[in-house]
Amino acid sequence: MNRQQRLGWWLCLPAVGAMLLVTAYPLAYAFWLSLYRYDLRFPEQRAFVGGANYASVLTSEVWWQALANTVLITAGSVMMELMLGFALALLMHRTLFARRTVRTAILVPYGIITVVAALAWKFAFDPTTGFINALLNLDQPWLNERWSAFCVIIATEVWKTTPFMALLLMAGLTLVPQDLLQAARVDGASRIQRFFQITLPLMKPAVAVALLFRTLDAFRIFDTVFVQTRGAHGTETVSIVAYHTLIARLNLGLGSAVSVLIFAGVSLIAIGFIKGFKAPLIHREDSQ
């Protein structure tokens, strides 16, 4: 190894070491723990049980219900974010009116902590404190019923994360050459044709990246649900199940099995995206 190669490794080592220490090692440890009966309240009963924890998670109603809830919230919020995000990105790209103000304003939801966003929406929909029922002239206990609670949770997620989507899509829009659109317009392509046949295909990488990151992020949703319902009224997500098993019930064996299953789910989504979009995620020009 020459000097340059050694220096390269030395410079990367601290970052790589930190990343391995807090992700790879604990993940392996989680997998190992998931093979044991290990409840911190009864540590003396610790024993190797093989796949028994996975069997009890995968045959339980709770897990499948939580998985269905998570998929529902993920699909609902990401779809709405994509549509709203596109509208917002086009608006920021095209409007000449208060462009800077619009950009700054949409960074506010991005910057706000999720817990505060969740509380703001919770208080807004609260029957005693909130202005929503007064505004709509309703008497709806939003967060005490499953479907209306889902609506509030998804609305909160959409509000909080659409800006991220919109900014990525806007960056994608700037990659579309103006003269190509101009030429299509001269050839008589309508606004809609131009969007679907030129803009959208050219933006495919940006859309893929934005969708991938938002889907993975939505799949691990925790803060919003915890603050708004604590998982009550049938709104438990997989992360909430894992948290309750691990930290509230201190059942490290069973909880680790749930954690490993969530990791598997996230990996499946990532692989699906990368294969499905043939995403050029790590396809970078060579650096000199």
Added chain:
Amino acid sequence: MTSESNALERIFWIFGSLIVIVYALIPVAWILSLSLKPPADLNDRRFIPNSITFEHYRAIFQDLQFPHALWNSLGIAFLSTLLAVVLGAMAAYAIVRLDFPGKRVVLAGALAIAMFPPISIIGPLFEMWRAIGLFDTWPGLMLPYMTFTLPLSIWTLSAFFRDVPWDLEKAARIDGATRLQAFTHVIAPIAAPGAVAAGLLIFIFAWNDFLFAISLTSTNKARTVPVAIAFFTGSSRFELPTGSIAAASVVVTAPIILLVLIFQRWLVTGLTAGAIKG
């Protein structure tokens, strides 16, 4: 295109922009309004307060819990940002400037960690941190924060480093500067905006985190604001803590909004650089 349709289009975009601004700001205005309502008006279900009081703000700062949490949040977020930017800059510099086997693996690994579900390692971290005494301490949170933000740091900074005119470095080295001197005197000032952008994104991540903070802390020693807010019981047991929660929410939101306003341009570039340019 006629001037009439142009005018229509203008009105359409102006109207759209106004809707977006209102949409983005309403929840913030609402929580601000709640924090300023006198306790008697908290349940009046009105968006705009009838009268204004600052007593909720006084209450949260008199309570011991909140100032502690604010101090923890500031310290932990700031230190983990600093560490992540420094380590990330070292790695990004190596990746952009040096040729060594495995640099693609480092980039791909960082990307994989960016997609990693933190919940998957909460159990082992809880167990490990208790065993080695990192549970409920500042480093116990800083370590996961900086680890999860290193990918962001590496990708954003390498996107920025790619645009740096590196010939300047060569020139400095011909003039007799060492590699380190060339970096600190010539390259670092040019790359500073990138570091600020990365730092800001990392700070927001650490400031925002709830899952690690709720799982790996148990007392005022290291509990951060998001967790403190979620566990607020109010200044007295007989009053709903809505007002205090709202006031605390405004206090944690203010610094971020301030940073966002100041660094708006860099923030947008930073957010999109890592994702799109790569």
